Amino acid sequence: MELYCGPLDVKSIFAKWLDEEKESNYGAYIPFVGTIRAENEIEALSFDIYEPILQAWFDAWQERASSLGAKVKMAHAVGDVPVHTSSYISAVFSPKRRVALELIEAFVEDFKANAPIWKYDIIQGKRVYADDRSTPMNGAGILS
Amino acid sequence: MGNYSKSKHDYFIIRKKYTKRELYMVKVEFLGPIARAPIEVEAKSLEELSSVLKQDESLLSWLPKCAVALNDEMVMSLDTPLKDGDKITILPPVCGG
Numbered sequence: 147m148e149l150y151c152g153p154l155d156v157k158s159i160f161a162k163w164l165d166e167e168k169e170s171n172y173g174a175y176i177p178f179v180g181t182i183r184a185e186n187e188i189e190a191l192s193f194d195i196y197e198p199i200l201q202a203w204f205d206a207w208q209e210r211a212s213s214l215g216a217k218v219k220m221a222h223a224v225g226d227v228p229v230h231t232s233s234y235i236s237a238v239f240s241p242k243r244r245v246a247l248e249l250i251e252a253f254v255e256d257f258k259a260n261a262p263i264w265k266y267d268i269i270q271g272k273r274v275y276a277d278d279r280s281t282p283m284n285g286a287g288i289l290s
Numbered sequence: 291m292g293n294y295s296k297s298k299h300d301y302f303i304i305r306k307k308y309t310k311r312e313l314y315m316v317k318v319e320f321l322g323p324i325a326r327a328p329i330e331v332e333a334k335s336l337e338e339l340s341s342v343l344k345q346d347e348s349l350l351s352w353l354p355k356c357a358v359a360l361n362d363e364m365v366m367s368l369d370t371p372l373k374d375g376d377k378i379t380i381l382p383p384v385c386g387g
Binding site for chain 2: 180194196198233234259260261262263265266276277279280283284285286287290
């Protein structure tokens with residue numbers, strides 16, 4: 147799990163991940179790239195991350211992947227990320243394609259629902275919480 | 291039995307023990323868009339903490355949609371005891387990627 151200030155250098159991170167697993171004998175490598183789209187007059191998106199719980203969330207996924215003989219990787223941006231650049235990439239390596247295809251979907255969807263990351267629109271220099279696109283985490287509301 | 295009565299000193303000792311046993315100060319941190327400084331609260335359980343936080347009107351709209359972590363582990367039940375020095379983290383709705 148890797149965190150970077152500002153937009154991700156997608157090509158170099160994917161190349162690094164490939165090199166890291168060059169000798170691991172995985173038959174499938176499925177990358178996912180999240181890119182900031184130009185919409186609703188935003189100049190950029192911005193992100194806050196709570197690393198201790200993100201790391202624990204990621205470690206639990208790594209354990210699940212490992213039980214299937216696979217490995218997950220992810221990188222995310224902290225702070226401002228301009229449109230047409232990337233804030234999030236992830237990948238699954240596995241011996242055969244089926245496990246990787248299924249894991250990448252489950253991993254990315256659970257990431258959207260439960261990774262402790264907060265998104266803001268940057269519009270005319272102002273940072274506005276993306277309230278309407280955010281999802282309460284598992285267990286939300288117990289204090290109410 | 292007999293004519294034993296407690297002196298001021300005895301009361302001091304009793305009070306001191308009582309105070310020590312009952313002190314449950316926990317630190318509460320609010321993440322992301324809640325944008326509040328951490329606070330210290332006296333609470334023996336998450337249920338007690340809930341009562342304290344609900345007295346703060348600015349938190350009322352956040353609490354129904356926030357998840358909770360105790361010492362950086364997600365908590366799913368209000369029936370969770372707290373001990374002195376615990377860290378509670380309040381996590382508003384998320385949107386990574």
